[in-house]
Amino acid sequence: MKINGPFVEKILIRFIQEELHKFGFKKGILGLSGGLDSTVCAFLAAKALSPENVTALIMPYRATFSDDLKDAKSIIHLLDIRSKIIDISPMVDAYFSIHPTENKILRGNKMARERMCILYDYSAREKALILGTSNKTELLLGYGTIHGDMASGINPLGDLYKTQIRQLALHLKVPEEIRKKTPTAGLWKGQTDEKELGIPYDEIDAILFQLVDKRKSKNDVISLGFKKEYVEKIIRLIKDSEFKRKLPPIPKISERTVGHDFLFPYDWDK
């Protein structure tokens, strides 16, 4: 689980530079929540593209997370990147005034997708590629909103577990107050990832590492001393979220079909 900070930094910076170059972008854009993942992504982007080519969008809903807003602003100041604050309350409230609900998940997903809409709009306005901020833990557990925070142009952090992002953050000298923050998806006040998932991140990542990276079976992982209920829950979350990691299936009719046997690289002619 231990990463080599300088090496991972080098690979991710080069990845951001090469992918933008291949697709004809000079600029990158990302949603900055003030949490650890988007902060680390902003640090990498600023180094890879130089600060004036990075735009961070801060997209608060009402005054729900005033601390995060403060942190996001301080990161922008620290990195000297471009930024814009866009309050998503009018759009979100307009929808829920017609289709009201108190369901926190529905409301949270709507907010995540509202932010995605704005990111894509600004991506086109500014000719800037969207840098995703989903980590490997979230991707594997499906702990994210499909077509919301999971949507991006490239996803530099997608092969690092949350605990590895903490290590990278330390190496990148991300301010301590951000590194020590309690992880939250920010869907509602008082939400924390660990409370919602019911398992501490260190343990989640250690279990995922055995299951995924080390290809261990459920029983092997349990015999390593991890709680059976934790291992089973994690396996269920992985299975139930496979749809979030794939394009939707297409029924095959023709001789050659998108997603089945029309097989081209992402970096085609790049």
Add this chain to the structure above:
Amino acid sequence: MIGDALLQKSELQSRGNCGNFLDMKVALSQISSVLGDVKKNFHTHLKYIDRAKKEKADLLIFPELSLTGYTLKDLVPDVAISPDKNPLFTELKLLSKDISLVLGFVEEKDKGLYYNSSAYLSGGRILHIHRKVYLPTYGMFEEAKFYGQGKNFKTFQTPFGKTGMLICYDFLHYSSSYVLFAGGSEIIIVLSAAPGRGMSDEENYASSYMWELMGESISRFSTAFLIYCNRVGFEDGKSFAGGSFIYAPSGQLLAKAPYTDENFLVMEIDLKQIREYRKKWPYRRDDKPEVILAALQRAVTSYED
């Protein structure tokens, strides 16, 4: 003096004399290719050929699929080349009168049959084409879906001695190197497009070690030079790990390119070391390919379905 030596070399090359050199200058292009754009990649090759000639290199090696890029999938037929009728190869053959060249490309051997191939060009001709035998098709690899499988590991004569070529995953099957050793290879060239995998404590990928381990072992126990040329750059998120190297017949590391960075490495190697180490360690003299062949035959016969 140097000029004389070079003149002598080029004369020998043009006369087709083989294995007479006492030393040679090897150049490795640890580059990144543009995926699916043969023309652009060809120009990169020309640039490096020029550079290698300026450095007075005798042999210039490019990575696996250097003319096409690696993650081709359904692009394979579009970028395929038949070397005997291809104008780019005509030009490369001409250039090989001045400097021997090893490069990777998609070969259309017969109509509609595609191979992940490497060519050794020297003295204006193609001396050998190796077609990759071990096509990785597991995890992130899917080569056997798109390529035909090569069927031989052949040692061939070059101006610098008996040589064999392997492509990437070929080299991770040690029997491939053994066949080249048994065939008399004194120089084994590995073209690679190996993506990095796994965390390491060092500033590299964990997977780089397995190539180095194999390089050291095969060079030492084949008493042959082992030249490994890997690529760099990203394709669809895969990061090619670089770290190209040259091992001497003693198993000693002679040169290593940096990991993940583009690099051009030039190294003079002393071909006399082959004789020296084969005198000291008679693995080649004591090799028993006929025993191995018979034992393999028996092993294969006893396989259960």
